[in-house]
Amino acid sequence: MDVILFLIFAIIAVVCAINVVVQTHPISSAISLVGVMGSLAVLYLLLGAEFIAAAQVIVYAGAIMVLFVFVIMLLNAGAESKHGRSLVAQLLGAPLLVALLGLLAYFVERLYPRGVSVRFGGFTHGTPLDIGRALFTTYLLPFEATSILILIAIVGAIVLAWKEID
Amino acid sequence: MDSFIVISLIKAAVVFAALMATLLYLQWVERKVIAHIQVRPGPYRVGPHGLLQPIADVIKLMTKEDLIPPYVNKPLYLAAPFIAMTMALFSISVIPFGPMIEVAGYKTFMQLTDLNIGVLFVLAVSSMGVYGIALAGWSSNNKYALLGGLRSSAQMISYELPLSLAIAAPLLISNTLILRQLVERQAGSILEWNVLHGPFPQILSFLIFLIAGFAETNRVPFDLPEAENELVAGFHVEYSSMKFASFFMAEYANMITVSSMAVLLFLGGWVAPWPARYGSSLVPVAIFAGAGVVALYHGMHPGHRRDRRTLPVFGAAFLAMAAVFLLPAVQAWLLPLFWFCAKTGSVLFTFMWVRGTLPRLRYDQLMGFTWKFLFPVAFADLLATGFLVAWFG
Numbered sequence: 001m002d003v004i005l006f007l008i009f010a011i012i013a014v015v016c017a018i019n020v021v022v023q024t025h026p027i028s029s030a031i032s033l034v035g036v037m038g039s040l041a042v043l044y045l046l047l048g049a050e051f052i053a054a055a056q057v058i059v060y061a062g063a064i065m066v067l068f069v070f071v072i073m074l075l076n077a078g079a080e081s082k083h084g085r086s087l088v089a090q091l092l093g094a095p096l097l098v099a100l101l102g103l104l105a106y107f108v109e110r111l112y113p114r115g116v117s118v119r120f121g122g123f124t125h126g127t128p129l130d131i132g133r134a135l136f137t138t139y140l141l142p143f144e145a146t147s148i149l150i151l152i153a154i155v156g157a158i159v160l161a162w163k164e165i166d
Numbered sequence: 167m168d169s170f171i172v173i174s175l176i177k178a179a180v181v182f183a184a185l186m187a188t189l190l191y192l193q194w195v196e197r198k199v200i201a202h203i204q205v206r207p208g209p210y211r212v213g214p215h216g217l218l219q220p221i222a223d224v225i226k227l228m229t230k231e232d233l234i235p236p237y238v239n240k241p242l243y244l245a246a247p248f249i250a251m252t253m254a255l256f257s258i259s260v261i262p263f264g265p266m267i268e269v270a271g272y273k274t275f276m277q278l279t280d281l282n283i284g285v286l287f288v289l290a291v292s293s294m295g296v297y298g299i300a301l302a303g304w305s306s307n308n309k310y311a312l313l314g315g316l317r318s319s320a321q322m323i324s325y326e327l328p329l330s331l332a333i334a335a336p337l338l339i340s341n342t343l344i345l346r347q348l349v350e351r352q353a354g355s356i357l358e359w360n361v362l363h364g365p366f367p368q369i370l371s372f373l374i375f376l377i378a379g380f381a382e383t384n385r386v387p388f389d390l391p392e393a394e395n396e397l398v399a400g401f402h403v404e405y406s407s408m409k410f411a412s413f414f415m416a417e418y419a420n421m422i423t424v425s426s427m428a429v430l431l432f433l434g435g436w437v438a439p440w441p442a443r444y445g446s447s448l449v450p451v452a453i454f455a456g457a458g459v460v461a462l463y464h465g466m467h468p469g470h471r472r473d474r475r476t477l478p479v480f481g482a483a484f485l486a487m488a489a490v491f492l493l494p495a496v497q498a499w500l501l502p503l504f505w506f507c508a509k510t511g512s513v514l515f516t517f518m519w520v521r522g523t524l525p526r527l528r529y530d531q532l533m534g535f536t537w538k539f540l541f542p543v544a545f546a547d548l549l550a551t552g553f554l555v556a557w558f559g
Contacts, residue, residue, distance in 0.1 A: 027242070027304060034297070054286035062293025063323065066300070070319045073304050073312065127282060128343050 002120035006046055013039035025079040026072045030065060037061040049126035173274055178259075181278055185258055189418045190220040196518045203522035214476035224411075232407040235306075242305035247405065247412040250298025254419035257291040260284045261426045262346050264436045264502035276499065277346065284345035285333060288427060292382065296322040298416065299384070303401035314400030317390045317529065321381055324536045325388075329378035331544035335371040335551040336360035336431045349435030359434035366554040370547045372432045374540060376516070379424040381536070383417060386521040390529055425513035426506075433509045436502035450491045450504045458484030 016035035023029045037060040044053040135143050194209065194216065201208025209216025234243065264276035281287050296319050303315015337343065339360055340351045352359050361372045381388040390400075397403070402413045429435060438446035458481045465477030491500060527535070 027239075027301075031242070031297075031301070038294075050281070050283045051286070054283045054290050057290035058286065058293055062290060062296075063326070066293070066296055066319055066323055069297070069300055069304075070316065070323070073300065073316055073319070076312075128286070 002046060006043065006120070009039040009042045009046075013043070024081070026077045027069065030068050030072060033068075034061050034065045037065065044126075046120055047126075048120075048123040051126055051128045051131045169272065173272060174278070177274070177278055181258065182255075185255070185419065185422070188422065189415050190224065192418050192422070192514065193223070193414075194220045195514075196521070199515065199518040200522040203519070214472060214480075227407060227411045230407040232409065235404050237307045238404060239305040239307065242301045243404075244409075246298050246302035246305060247409045247416075248298075249301065250295060250416040251412040251419075253291050253295035253298060254416035254423070257288045257423045258419065260287050260345060261423070261430070262349065262435065263506050264499055267499040275346065276503070280344065280346055282344050285337065285343045285348070285431075288423065289330060289333070292420070292423065293322075293326060295416070295420065298413070299401050302405065302413070306401070306404035308404055310397045310399075311401050311403050314390075314397050314403070318384060318401060321384075321388065321390060321532060324533060325378045325381035325540075328374050328536060328540040328544040329382060331541075331548050332371045332375040332378060333427075333431060335548050336363075336368050338548075338551050338555050339363055339366075339368070345430050345435075348430055349437060352434040353437050355441060356434070356439040359432065359437075361432040366551050368432060368551070370543070371551070372428070374544045374547065375428055375432065376513075377540060378536075379428065380517070380520065381532075383420045383424055383517075385417075385421065385517055387524040387527050388532060389526060390532055421514060421517055422510070425510045425517070428513050429506065429509040433513075435509075436506040438501065438505050442501075447491075447497060447501055450501065450508075451488045454484045454488035454491065458482070458488060 013036050016032045016039065019032040020029045020036065023032060037056060041053040041056040041061070044050075044056060197219075198208040198216070209219040212218045212222045234240070259278040260281050262275065262277035262280070266273055266275050268274075299322075300315045300319040303311045303313070303318065306312070337348075340348050342348055342351065352363070356362060360368045362369075380386075384390075402410055405413065438449075440446050461477050461481035461484060465474060465481055468474040468477065490496060491504070
């Protein structure tokens, strides 16, 4: 049952991810990206990380991607036309992609030679309680550093927008 | 395992049927309530007191021509009402309506599924619901629809912040994300409900939640996405027949979700306002008996000719309901259900009351209100609650 669900949602994620690149219209790409986020959330859920799954949907699919869609709609971006692809990209694109994936697979194989398999439901520390405890004890410094980083980004965005008005 | 699947299927069918019937008649109730606020009778022609009006509307919507304009982006145009409806129905699946019950030897919860991230699940699903409206507006290829879709996505992103902060405050007190436990920790009396709970009553959070809930469901006074006098009908202007109806139903389903979440988070869920030993179990009996007597009285002195036959029937039905509430066999599940429905109904009535009373906000007022007022207030409220819980807890 778990394996079937994993296969279904893994395939959906991969197909949506390919669709993000293939689609010419930005809105269709964005919707495909939402599909990727959603199926990733289901994969997290299958692994037992409920909180991460919920956060994935709330933050990525529900907030960030809505903002993307909003901006695309606001700018009224039209479909892109395919033109000006160089001969090098046309000839070498697919072989290079295969080579990259092969290299990645090779290094993963080398790094984890024994193939540690994931058991569904084996991970039981994904509840909000565990995550909160970990965030505020073991990982307090990275957590706070990240929040300050985000704060700096927000302040920077406001400063940049301010100059535009003047 | 087999019995689990069978019970789940039965529960899903029961909840779905009850929800659909509620959606159908919520619209009738809303038309009646607003009509009475505006001193007119409301639907009156189809059936006694317009009671068959929703069924007539459904037949009308289903038999209407389903028009797809040639200039729309077809896949997204067709997907949008589906997304809106699915997300609206999805969140109902985690809402608990009552405690554990026993039917023919099987013990089961009055809830479709119990997640240990129930609150987050509702938030996640409701944040996905905006795609239905935004995509409907964009794919219609119509400037009014696009403006409606844009407004709705901006509005829903903005109001999600105070909504989430207002949800976080009672969670600090209850210390759980499981909706069932949330209610169990508010058991006892009205003073244990999160809205009045010490050390810091969550009245402010409750009000913020309601206001942000109005905005999230695109209801008056925040119905900018479909402002008729500016945008014709907003995001659903190009939709007809059942596609229009599914947006309509999604809006009402979202209303029910927000109301039930308000009841679960702040108003103690299915818990009676005071313990049964002080007679709270007699309240539904008194309400239904009172309604029955009033209906019978008006049946004796009819204002309209038809009332002479219909009102006594309603009166008898109400009295029968009052008698049912006295049966000890059904009290175990009927009383919690009554309190849940009564509280949710009160919140829904507030939705309608506000719609009948307040005018629509201007768009800049809408945005300024949430970013400059509601968000800081919700934040201060959360901080104060957190400090007080840390201090006394």
